[in-house]
Amino acid sequence: MEERIQTLLQEINAYNATDKAGVEAYRLRYTSKKGVVGELFEELKQMPVEQKKTAGKILNELKQAAEAKLSALQEQVETSTASANALDLTLPPVPNTTGNLHPLTLTRYRIIEIFERLGFNVADGPEIEDDWHNFSALNFPENHPAREMQDTFFIEKKGVAGAPQDVLLRTHTSNVQIRLMKSQKPPIRAIMPGRVYRNEAISARAHCFFHQVEGLYVDKNVSFADLKQTIFHFAKEMYGKDVKLRLRPSFFPFTEPSAEIDVTCLICKGEGCVVCKRSGWVEIAGAGMVHPNVLRNCGIDPEEYTGFAFGMGIERVTQLRYRVNDLRLYSENDIRFLKQFNTSGIA
Structure with a gap:
């Protein structure tokens, strides 16, 4: 289990998302109840008592790392979206257009x-x-x-x-x-x-x-x-x-x-x-x-x-x-x- 946890930790650290769909895909795979982290906690229940203490500690660290990564991804996408919608004061101004009198x-x-x-x-x-x-x-x-x-x-x-x-x-x-x-x-x-x-x-x-x-x-x-x-x-x-x-x-x-x-x-x-x-x-x-x-x-x-x-x-x-x-x-x-x-x- 320790090897699997280390592999998942590397995947989590390397994961990157550029939009909300990517963030949602991350959540479903790693932090949801049916995600891989949740599956490991279910396996932990079946392990011998003498192994639970060591495995449980690194598994909690993995869970905390996965949740921290989710928060970071959400903040990154929200900041990127806000920047895209922000007024760019460096752009050239749109020239004023004058109306026409009715014939x-x-x-x-x-x-x-x-x-x-x-x-x-x-x-x-x-x-x-x-x-x-x-x-x-x-x-x-x-x-x-x-x-x-x-x-x-x-x-x-x-x-x-x-x-x-x-x-x-x-x-x-x-x-x-x-x-x-x-x-x-x-x-x-x-x-x-x-x-x-x-x-x-x-x-x-x-x-x-x-x-x-x-x-x-x-x-x-x-x-x-x-x-x-x-x-x-x-x-x-x-x-x-x-x-x-x-x-x-x-x-x-x-x-x-x-x-x-x-x-x-x-x-x-x-x-x-x-x-x-x-x-x-x-x-x-x-x-x-x-x-x-x-x-x-x-x-x-x-x-x-x-x-x-x-x-x-x-x-x-x-x-x-x-x-x-x-x-x-x-x-x-x-x-x-x-x-x-x-x-x-x-x-």
Whole structure:
């Protein structure tokens, strides 16, 4: 037995482990109840009494050596693992990466920049609005389709839970125009960028939330020619001097006369494509002279003051600016899409 113990002691001293699996293999072979050291203690019970004293002494020394070796191996592996996971301050630093502004944000900043140079202020208002500011004050009839659930997200309907009037998510930023005309006297010259909501199916050309910027100019002797030149200047500044503009007669409850404004399709250069529906033109805005009823609703005398208003979708302006043909890309947060943009446009 003494020779076997000496052989095992040499094995234990020579054993090395580099990971937890190696330490566990050592424990099972040498220090567990069914390991070789445990087997020797079982053999010790069968030995004659006169041999037990000598054999038991060296066997206890072997057990102590095996347990000490196990502790040393465990500490060695834990130290090695901790060192591997430790922060190496000698490594070169990772360079800071800067984020990108969202394309809609870039376009909004550009729109604000253009109109501010024309003397327009920037105004803001609530996204949760009441019926009067969103519809009634803008000359919408009581039975207008835009008031119905298929177009508007209502939060509270009139007569429900004691609501004095409908509360809804605004369908346009025209509500800010009403609040401006109610709170200050002409002259008023402002644009109102913001998010709006409509109950529409999501597709490449439509979304349930999107962004608009509306403009309002109210003063004495404001004419349709002022409106036309303002939008013409904006289109030239946004899309370049070669862009063409056209106005088509239209109808809006809050303006009279009214027009829809088209620019030449910058994606196909007027040749005709899916985006412009093969027409060569893309609508960017609706506009017109502020309806006298809207001025009266806000306490402004339409016999003394006139004004124009316009509204355009920021997504549509961005679509032409950056050649993006799917509205869903703006809200999906795909980093591959967003990385293409920087403060000067396309990277």
